[in-house]
Amino acid sequence: MARSNSFWQRHKYKLNGLVLVLPFWFLYQSLTPEFPAAWPAQQVGGFEISPMPLNQEPPYAHHDEYVKDFMLIFSKGDISTLRQGYLNIGPAALPLAQLQQGEAGILHGSRHGQHVHAIAPKNLAGRDKVWLTLQTWQDEILTTSWDLPSSLLRK
Template structure:
């Protein structure tokens, strides 16, 4: 009885090799991320803060709210003096009482960088800004904003 020497029989092992090599490509991509440049740092109270979007994609839906991911780098000031911090995107900063009602928009991380899922509208416009609201343990509320760069406006 002769064996079939079909195309599939000759090349099925190449598909297996491809399946084994693809995880290496995805591992390389996850270990070498490409981030947009950080925005100019601003002084707010004792802190000097520079935000950096994690990508240039529009906001995405997360737990029934639209959010955009940022990393905030604190180059001056002791973050241990911050009681709570929030980031939102819009024409104005949201009141602290409203921000406290949800888990979205709250700063979390370490002294090396704070990550945030900034509360955002579904579509960004040129009138929107990124608003940072900080409250210290002494009760002082600090607010600052950054204009959205053109590459984020789709």
Template structure:
């Protein structure tokens, strides 16, 4: 018993030093993220858009829905011309009336790019695509899609 107290008294400063250094590791890790490569850009009306998945993990449960996080890079076009935009994953784009019912799948961000929790099924299949639906202030409805890369598709 006395031996363990002496050991603790001699080495407790090392544990304190480790506790002080761990936040630096986590700070570095959070400031240097690594993302998968961007997908090919597509022209959609006046916009040129390239999606970037934030990771290669399967969709996750978020507020009772499954979602997959994406960053959309707008390399051409004025984002201020978009009234609303949605991203979903599936065999077909969801109708605008259905997309407007919830809070998932909505594009949000700045003129530099948009983040989105894309509505997704629990398991991604080879028949699924990533569907982008934009509505402009003039009421024009624009839709495009990207094939899912093989590394995102779960085996059946």
């Protein structure tokens, strides 16, 4: 019986080669991320902190609320003196009692950088700011804010 020399039979090995090459492409992409520049540092209490968004995308839905990912770089101050810290985006800082009700918005990480899923509205507006609320072990509440850059605001 003669074998059919169809298009699929002649080129199916190319699909196998693609399946072998794609994991290396995705590995390269995951090992070489590109982040936006960090925002200007601000002094709050004994800390100097600069936030860096992990991307220029709008907030995304995460566990039934909208969040935006940030990394906070503490260039001055000892973060072991902090009891807790929260980040939210909006017209005003959320009260600490409200922030403590959920797990979103809380800072976590090491002394080299704190990651946070900042609580955010679905759509960012020009009046919104990024608000950082810190509580020390002496119950001192520190709050600061950064204006949102226009690159994060959708038109």
